[in-house]
Amino acid sequence: MIEEYLDTITNMENYADGIIVIDQEAKVVYIRQFKPDLSPLDERRAIGKSIFEIYPTLNPQTSTLIAAIKRGETTMNNQETLTTSTGETFQIIDNTFPIKQDNQIIGAVSVATFPDKNFTVSGINLYSDAVPQVKDLYTVEDIIGRSKETQDLRIQIGRVSTTSSSVLIYGSTGTGKEMVAQSIHSASERKNKKFISQNCAAIPATLLESIFFGTVKGAYTGAENKAGIFESADGGTIFLDEINSMDINLQAKLLRVLEERKITRIGGVDPVSVNVRIIAATNKRPSLCIQDGTLRPDLFYRLGSVTIDVPDLKDRLDDLPLLTDYFISLYNTSMHKQITSVSKEVMEIFKTYAWPGNVREFRNIIEGAFNLCDGDVIDIGSLPSYLLSEFNLTKPELEDEDAAEKILWEGSLKSTMDAYEKKLIQQAVSSHKSLTAAADYLGITRQSLNQKLRKYNL
Helix, strand or coil, rough: CCHHHHHHHHHCCCCCEEEEEEEECCCEEEEEECCCCCCCCCHHHHCEEEEHHHHCCCCCCCHHHHHHHCCCEEEEEEEEEEEEECEEEEEEEEEEEEEEEEEEEEEEEEEEECCCCCCCCCCCCCCCCCCCCCCCCCHHHHCCCCCCHHHHHHHHHHHHHCCCCEEEEECCCCCCCCHHHHHHCCCCCCCCCCEEEEEECCCCHHHHHHHHHHHCCCCCCCCEECHHHHHHHHCEEEEEECCHCCCCCHHHHHHHHHHHHHHHCCCCCCCCCCCCEEEEECCCCCHHHHCCCCCCHHHHHCCCCCEEEEECHHHCHHHHHHHHHHHHHHHHHCCCCCEEEEHHHHHHHHHHHHCHHHHHHHHHHHHHHHHHHCCCCHHHHHCCHCCCCCCEEEEEEHCCCCCCCCCCCCCCHHHHHHHHHHHHHHHHHHHHCHHHHHHHHHHHCCHHHHHHHHHHHC
């Protein structure tokens, strides 16, 4: 959740002296002090602790971080004095704002400078060209799979890349919407210009407007002349992820820019012509976003001149073998292993599971299995417990070499599960004095047990 935004939040060394990210419970999930000589703090020991353990004198009633996670407040250029748990005291100028996902506050970030540094909020890395550019963007060749759904997606990308029309991408979480956006840019005439990605949910509307359009000196306290992403990406492409999380009033301003191809910096009066292609994305069907009021219909009509649906992994299961081989090769290289494949049992589970987290979840499962696998084939014992529980399997049962119910592959997942259930029932009946006791042990009714006894001819 918060981890997805850390790359965007934390690459601020040129602009800030320190960063703290907390979760909803005010526990530190990331902390970085760029001037340890001025703020001596053990960063590693701070992770997982309450912010009030790190800075005991912090007042919950006045803390800007608490205001961010509790009330969604943004605080700019707030000067305060902090005292660490070891007694060191120092002053900072603090800029704090909530981190949001799907319109829910999931944490907060504090970006701080010391008073001796000439700092402006428009210099924060969350703004425009300070966001690091991806050196090697994805191309259509990076979309793995040979299923009809994947082939159709590649064809759509190829066709859309020949124009400069706005594109609206719909896809569930983890399907690879930004990969699609980058592939469109990489195949277009804009490929040698900037591709700038901006998540619309992670930043409050007040800051997001500055990120979009830039500022002029004096627009507000600490504001300096700074280009926004529309100027920075001139000639290129802007990818707006979670467009439905953008403030509805800011959506109206975005629509005007799309219509007029001009922006005006905050605090400025002179319009600036811009030439950018907008690719937006949502993880919720646009029709539902319009219905619940999170997406303006007129903005949808402007963005949705071209729409692309990214298929869920469960709808392209034929791609699983290729995806498996791809990620095995990827992690063999990064982890210096020589894993060759997954077992038949594992592949059967892969093809049966619903994959709510899509390719992102699949990749994480392969990565986790690499950490646990001690051979050259990934077996069931290397899969996470939550996945095994979907099939009524647990790791202890699979890893215990002496277990009477050790599972043997029976040719299909259903046959294997039936054989396993039969063994458990036999074991329960033989080790209990009555069918009622056996049913209680198995956690089922006696009637259900009788049905299963008949099913397996026991």
